[in-house]
Amino acid sequence: MLTVGDKIPNFKVKATVSLEKGKEFQDITNETFKGKWLVLFAWPKDFTFICPTEIAEFGKKNKDFTDRDAQVLGLSTDSEFVHHAWRTHHPDLKNLPFPMLADIKHELCNALGILHKEEGVALRATFIADPEGIIRHVTVNDLSVGRNVSETIRTLDALQTDELCPCNWTKGEETLTQKLSKAG
Template sequence: MSLINSTVKPFKVNAYRQGKFIEVTDEDLKGRWSVLVFYPGDFTFVCPTELEDLANHYDEFQALGVEVYGVSTDSHFAHKAWHETSSAVGKVQYPLLADMTHQLSRDFEVLIEEDGQALRGTFVIDPEGRIRTVEVHDTGIGRDAVELLRKIRAAQYITAHPGEVCPAKWEEGAETLTPSLDLVGKI
């Protein structure tokens, strides 16, 4: 069953953010756009490049009204240590969630049970708590924050403009499509 348009299940986890331990729940996602970015683990190889890429574009996410959440099965203590020792992860201003029970990774269907780690899963969640995009990669394939921003803009656009759809490679300001009988076979 697809997670698209399903509502985020209730959760409560510890997190690390900018020198503090905090608690993050499903309620924190409501009322604004959110992105959950699951990654396999702290102190690894591809993960810091992805978190740094997100950090380098964090102002753009914030300008779109989007909060970013990094999620792994590591503890919030490990997140703090990694943040303090990695120059790449040290740039991160968004919360790093500690999914130590693995429930969040299971709920988002990205947990590799035998490893106790998550696949690289990216979930765009609308202000009502509904999952609008799902992207899941093998652990060795890194993601691109610029492409994620494009997908968020498209999700926000179609939410604000019911009846319109965004074609491939759509960028903000480009033409959209309005599906109709007259459009069938014309593309």
């Protein structure tokens, strides 16, 4: 699995970006959002139970990410048509503000190292990459445990300070770097 310090791999996938007729799909590459922070999160399967709770929460908090110059990208091994059908029929997913990447060949999930060994689906992985595409944070949950989107935002905030941030630090609090410079 790729980890902190590795670069987000090159990729080109179809993505579901809208429910508007004629504008549903778009090709997305690792260069599409060049210069932005990326928050790439993967889920195992569309039309399941835990996955829509996470996807909807990323959607609800999308403005928190865009305010931080970060682009959210969702990812699974389902096709763009399955993503579209799910968005059409699930009320919490209809108006998602971020692309749902379709990795039907498993190329991106394999390159990231996040395919479940027995199930062959994406693990619940979250990657935060800086504007140069360098991975700065990775978390992976078992298939049965959803992630905490607020913690992803908190981690992004901490990374963007470029300072020493203690346990449970939140945006607006003093960093250790600030405390050390005052003591000096």
